[in-house]
Amino acid sequence: MEFRQMEYVLALAEERHFTRAADLAGISQSGLSSAIRSLEDELGTSLFRRTTRRVEPTAAGLALLPHARAMLDEAAQARDAVVRVSxxxxxxxxxxxxxxxxxxxxxxxxxxxxxxxxxxxxxxxxxxxxxxxxxxxxxxxxxxxxxxxxxxxxxxxxxxxxEPVVLLTSPAHPLAHTDPTWEQLEGQDFVDFGSSWGVRTLNDEAFAAHGVTRRVRCSVNDVHTLLDLVRRGLGIAIVPQHVAAKPQAAELIRHSLHGASVADxxxxxxxxxQDRADLPAGMLLELLGESHATAESAVTAGSTGVQEPVTAPEPSPVPARAGDLAQ
Missing domain, CATH: 3.40.190.10 (Periplasmic binding protein-like II)
Structure with a gap:
């Protein structure tokens, strides 16, 4: 078992999705798939059950998780100890x-x-x-x-x-079970973040580009409050994809956004x-680089692996179907 394999196991167990786990681990989807299969071959058992929409750890996979976390924690502590004394x-x-x-x-x-x-x-x-x-x-x-x-x-x-942004509605909203167009969003009540948030600017620019006027009835500075207000029917919202995957959004309906004017x-x-690498800020960025290393050798090594059937983010974590927001 290798250090990087433990990172991949934890990423896949957390995301339950090969594409998102690969993004989290900084590796290609095929590379992640190949590494997991190689580990399963080495251990002689399946670590994950795969479907076309979701990935779940098996009993063996669940048994491995605490040891994988311990291995990564010990490695990080060892590196930090060496840096601290040197x-x-x-x-x-x-x-x-x-x-x-x-x-x-x-x-x-x-x-x-x-x-x-x-x-x-x-x-x-x-x-x-x-x-x-x-x-x-x-x-x-x-x-x-x-x-x-x-x-x-x-x-x-x-x-x-x-990552893309998505539209969230409550199950009771009139647009919840349709494929709304941008024109159908005209005049709708929205919940959005304050003007200083990056996603608010992204949303405002997208609506302006499509010539659509919206009403922001609730302006918040907290992700969970936004999700709660949408759930209670006070408006609909456009949020980054990972926000829509939060447990607090489980009851909400997610719609994909399409159109050339929708930026990631x-x-x-x-x-x-003027920041210097030998100052604390530079050292924080150096540490960030360690955490977000792309691991090109791992990508190359896994490039011949068989790709998992999931090649795009699953449509929605909620039971109701998600509509596509057409141009």
Whole structure:
């Protein structure tokens, strides 16, 4: 059993979906499939039950999970221990992030940074992406994790990933079981995030491009509040795909969005251009790079593997069917 295989097992157990697990692990879907099958051959048993829509751990897979987590935790602690005794780092680090980014575990990253550099005083704030970009540009933050592509030319930015946005409705909404067009969204009541959130700008631009007017009846700054308001019928919402997969959205109906004017939701790490690699901010980004390494050798090694039948995100985690929002 190899270290990377344990990462893949945990990613697949968490996502229950080969495409999303591959994105999480930084490997091609075929590479992930090949690595899992190789491990199953080595152990002589199936670790996951595969269907065309979902993947579930078998009893053997569930038995492996705690050991896989322990192996990765011990490896991370070993690396941090070596760095801690070989690189004495002091100073301060100011970090910001938009809530619930999905593509990066900010809390886990800060935990590892603190464990590796315990003498660095770390401050963390949550805010909307546009406010975070301005704070980095003004020198108020050393690193920020944002979900916008606006005004990034003046800062260093490293894209961490992207995903589509989807439309959420309550089961009782008139559009819940139809295939709504953009024109059918004209005048609908919406729940959306505040103006400083990246997804709000993305939504506003998409509606403007399609010439559709909407009413934002509820403006929030919390993901779970948004989902609760949609569930209670106070409006419909457009959110990043991973938000629609949250347990709190299980009762909601998800519709795919189509059209050239619908841009992907993109997450990036940003920092001032004058930042140095030997300062805490540079070291945080270095640690982030370790966590998000693409593992090209693993992709190459798995390129001949058989691809799993699931080649796109499953239509919806909820029982009712999802409609496609046509142009």
């Amino acid at each position: 690189r004495t780092v002091t100073g301060s680090l100011r970090v910001g992030a938009e809530q619930c980014l999905g593509l990066v575990d900010v809390a886990g990253l800060l935990e590892r940074f603190h464990r590796r550099y315990p003498l660095v005083e770390t401050e963390f704030v949550q805010s909307g992406s546009h406010e975070l970009v301005e704070s980095v540009r003004a020198g108020g933050l050393d690193v920020a994790f944002v979900a916008t592509t606006r005004h990034l030319a003046s800062v260093r930015h490293v894209p961490l990933g992207h 939701w993109t997450v990036s790490a940003i920092s001032p251009r």
